[in-house]
Amino acid sequence: MQTLRRKDxxxxxxxxxxxITLILETARSMREIMQRKIKKVPTLRxxxxxxLFYEPSTRTKASFELAxxxxxxxxxxxxxxxxxxxxxxxxxxxxxxxxxxxxxCVIMRHPVSxxxxxxxxxxxxxxxxxxxxxxxxxxxxxLDMFTILDKKGRLExxxxxxxxxxxxxxxxxxxxxxxxxxxxxxxxxxxxxxxxPDLEAFGIKYCPCLEDAVDGADVVMALRLQKxxxxxxxxxxxxxxxxxxxxxxxxxxxxxxxxxxxxxxxINRGVEISSELADxxxxxxxxxxxxxxxxxxxxxxxxxxxxxxx
Amino acid sequence: xxxxxxxxxxxxxxxxxxxRRIAHEIIEHNKGIDDVVLVGIRSRGVPLAKRLQAHLNExxxxxxxxxxxxxxxxxxxxxxxxDQPQVHTTDVPFALDKKHVVLVDDVLYTGRTIRAAMDxxxxxxxxxxxxxxxLVDRGHRELPIRADYIGKNVPTSxxxxxxxxxxxxxxxxQVDILEQ
Numbered sequence: 001m002q003t004l005r006r007k008d009x010x011x012x013x014x015x016x017x018x019x020i021t022l023i024l025e026t027a028r029s030m031r032e033i034m035q036r037k038i039k040k041v042p043t044l045r046x047x048x049x050x051x052l053f054y055e056p057s058t059r060t061k062a063s064f065e066l067a068x069x070x071x072x073x074x075x076x077x078x079x080x081x082x083x084x085x086x087x088x089x090x091x092x093x094x095x096x097x098x099x100x101x102x103x104x105c106v107i108m109r110h111p112v113s114x115x116x117x118x119x120x121x122x123x124x125x126x127x128x129x130x131x132x133x134x135x136x137x138x139x140x141x142x143l144d145m146f147t148i149l150d151k152k153g154r155l156e157x158x159x160x161x162x163x164x165x166x167x168x169x170x171x172x173x174x175x176x177x178x179x180x181x182x183x184x185x186x187x188x189x190x191x192x193x194x195x196x197p198d199l200e201a202f203g204i205k206y207c208p209c210l211e212d213a214v215d216g217a218d219v220v221m222a223l224r225l226q227k228x229x230x231x232x233x234x235x236x237x238x239x240x241x242x243x244x245x246x247x248x249x250x251x252x253x254x255x256x257x258x259x260x261x262x263x264x265x266x267i268n269r270g271v272e273i274s275s276e277l278a279d280x281x282x283x284x285x286x287x288x289x290x291x292x293x294x295x296x297x298x299x300x301x302x303x304x305x306x307x308x309x310x
Numbered sequence: 311x312x313x314x315x316x317x318x319x320x321x322x323x324x325x326x327x328x329x330r331r332i333a334h335e336i337i338e339h340n341k342g343i344d345d346v347v348l349v350g351i352r353s354r355g356v357p358l359a360k361r362l363q364a365h366l367n368e369x370x371x372x373x374x375x376x377x378x379x380x381x382x383x384x385x386x387x388x389x390x391x392x393d394q395p396q397v398h399t400t401d402v403p404f405a406l407d408k409k410h411v412v413l414v415d416d417v418l419y420t421g422r423t424i425r426a427a428m429d430x431x432x433x434x435x436x437x438x439x440x441x442x443x444x445l446v447d448r449g450h451r452e453l454p455i456r457a458d459y460i461g462k463n464v465p466t467s468x469x470x471x472x473x474x475x476x477x478x479x480x481x482x483x484q485v486d487i488l489e490q
Contacts, residue, residue, distance in 0.1 A: 002393070002394065002395070002396035003393060003394045004394075022396075025396075026396070026397050028399060029380065029397045029398055029399040029400070030397070032399050032400050032401070033383075033400075036433065036434060037434075037435070038433045038434075040433065041383040041384065041430075041433070042383070042384060042429065043383040043384070043388065071383075298397075301383070301397060302394070305388050305394055
């Protein structure tokens with residue numbers, strides 16, 4: 001397969017292994033451009049992209065903006081007002097604005113699950129979901145798979161353990177869908193209060209004891225713990241969480257020797273991962289960031305680089 | 311539209327002799343190959359560049375650097391083509407600054423591929439010169455571009471196709487003209 005026959009990238013649940021493979025392969029070629037002295041190709045000259053972020057983001061936004069610059073696309077970034085939850089009527093208005101501005105691709109992060117689908121249905125422009133509520137964050141899932149593939153040479157038959165707040169995590173959802181499609185085995189661990197009620201629907205194993213969950217694992221991915229979950233009473237204290245579910249050299253002792261430690265960032269050091277592990281050579285957190293730019297370049301090319309089918 | 315075979319213009323021996331002659335011409339033109347590097351354009355320019363490298367090594371006794379260029383991201387027809395070309399990796403693992411770069415491709419036709427390749431090269435560094443070696447020049451240029459080293463000039467009409475087969479990719483060595 002050499003063409004992505006879709007207008008939007010909304011989630012990995014709806015994508016095939018073949019499509020994911022094409023994106024990962026294209027991203028590998030894009031990474032070479034990032035290693036050049038002149039980090040720019042003329043491919044998307046004169047094409048316009050809008051970055052629409054209704055939630056604060058540093059890494060994802062910077063990564064998308066860099067990818068656009070490396071591909072020579074013109075872009076505008078708009079940050080939604082942080083205080084008022086922007087949805088319904090307002091998003092509809094935004095859609096109208098996008099259309100009259102002649103924008104060809106919209107990158108959107110929004111606190112409401114499904115908002116990217118709503119946007120995609122209502123605009124002709126391509127939409128890339130940069131995180132919608134608790135639903136999906138497909139580019140994060142893709143860059144995580146890209147990093148694993150780069151380090152391990154394959155995704156099939158790897159054991160990947162995802163630790164933390166699976167229930168509220170769009171990163172976890174995208175990874176679970178993507179990794180399973182690519183033939184990896186996914187195990188999740190974390191407090192039962194932070195597990196989704198429909199865990200079986202994902203077809204993955206839940207292992208409440210971290211030590212057992214990482215037994216024989218090739219990759220362990222820690223998710224960021226949001227402080228507001230504590231206020232909601234879903235776990236007692238950060239300290240207790242770190243004690244039971246924090247990655248330390250003891251808690252991951254049963255994993256394979258060449259274990260990769262991943263985190264979507266930003267890390268709460270000493271909570272999700274001990275400082276010692278975060279700085280160890282098994283941590284690939286920085287490779288994840290580099291891979292993120294390559295993945296986003298690949299998606300921009302695949303969505304905007306050709307003629308759309310009528 | 312089915313294409314029929316019109317003529318075979320080069321066979322295995324012809325290709326070998328042409329490349330060997332080009333190797334000699336590269337040496338003569340650059341007065342040696344100390345600062346010469348080869349860059350093959352994907353896909354069929356790559357095996358041709360490798361063969362040139364082997365010929366040059368045989369004649370001069372040094373193996374000069376060889377890079378691979380993918381020009382997909384530099385094409386000028388991305389918004390016109392229905393089939394989106396797949397991006398492959400560019401691999402030029404040496405500095406191009408002050409080098410004499412010999413670009414290698416199979417067929418020189420409109421010149422648009424070479425225009426894209428030159429833009430790509432210049433993004434990678436500042437060569438002393440860029441030279442062009444092609445196995446076949448079939449004419450019909452749309453840009454002011456010419457080759458420095460030509461295996462064979464093949465006059466064609468634009469409805470014909472020049473079909474280059476190379477052992478490394480196609481399991482035979484042959485250049486054919488196909489017509490509608």
